[in-house]
Amino acid sequence: DSGVTQTPKHLITATGQRVTLRCSPRSGDLSVYWYQQSLDQGLQFLIQYYNGEERAKGNILERFSAQQFPDLHSELNLSSLELGDSALYFCASSVGGAVNIQYFGAGTRLSVL
Amino acid sequence: DQQVKQNSPSLSVQEGRISILNCDYTNSMFDYFLWYKKYPAEGPTFLISISSIKDKNEDGRFTVFLNKSAKHLSLHIVPSQPGDSAVYFCAASEIQGAQKLVFGQGTRLTINP
Numbered sequence: 001d002s003g004v005t006q007t008p009k010h011l012i013t014a015t016g017q018r019v020t021l022r023c024s025p026r027s028g029d030l031s032v033y034w035y036q037q038s039l040d041q042g043l044q045f046l047i048q049y050y051n052g053e054e055r056a057k058g059n060i061l062e063r064f065s066a067q068q069f070p071d072l073h074s075e076l077n078l079s080s081l082e083l084g085d086s087a088l089y090f091c092a093s094s095v096g097g098a099v100n101i102q103y104f105g106a107g108t109r110l111s112v113l
Numbered sequence: 114d115q116q117v118k119q120n121s122p123s124l125s126v127q128e129g130r131i132s133i134l135n136c137d138y139t140n141s142m143f144d145y146f147l148w149y150k151k152y153p154a155e156g157p158t159f160l161i162s163i164s165s166i167k168d169k170n171e172d173g174r175f176t177v178f179l180n181k182s183a184k185h186l187s188l189h190i191v192p193s194q195p196g197d198s199a200v201y202f203c204a205a206s207e208i209q210g211a212q213k214l215v216f217g218q219g220t221r222l223t224i225n226p
Contacts, residue, residue: 042202043204100212
């Protein structure tokens, strides 16, 4: 158990809809990262938050947004969903600093039908 | 532009023998490297890491070697056990600035009894 909790485990929805994925980081970790793993691609970085503030952005679509709340949990919002958004979405957390070991949750499998 | 490459999609090794997984990178700004192991339906699990100031790091049966001049790292597992069968991802990051992990495509390791 990595200590990172993601909900829900599975999500099935239709094109055009909006969903919210939730992540609770390990106790004490201030950084939260979101990654996407599609069938034909490896893990791709989406966005990072550190102590409530956006720290870095990757190839995140404009239809996607995220935030980190005062209790440090994070949510990834995906809107106007398309078939190609079907993927595994992972959240990771780390203490930050020179030793950048990120601990991953079990992921949310999103299926857009 | 794939900055981290794992050129072997799969590897099969006899139980008890050494497993060697390889990884190449192109970005000379990377200074922290990690290996993750992933089972189906689970998130990546951190295995071992190495900073660019070292050329070797050992943790039990796992050893990571870093050759900065060749921009190459490898993971050695000795002795290999059936429970080691999984997909292994190499990842790299910059300690300063954005600490996103850049992942390779993964190598599926199968340990045969």
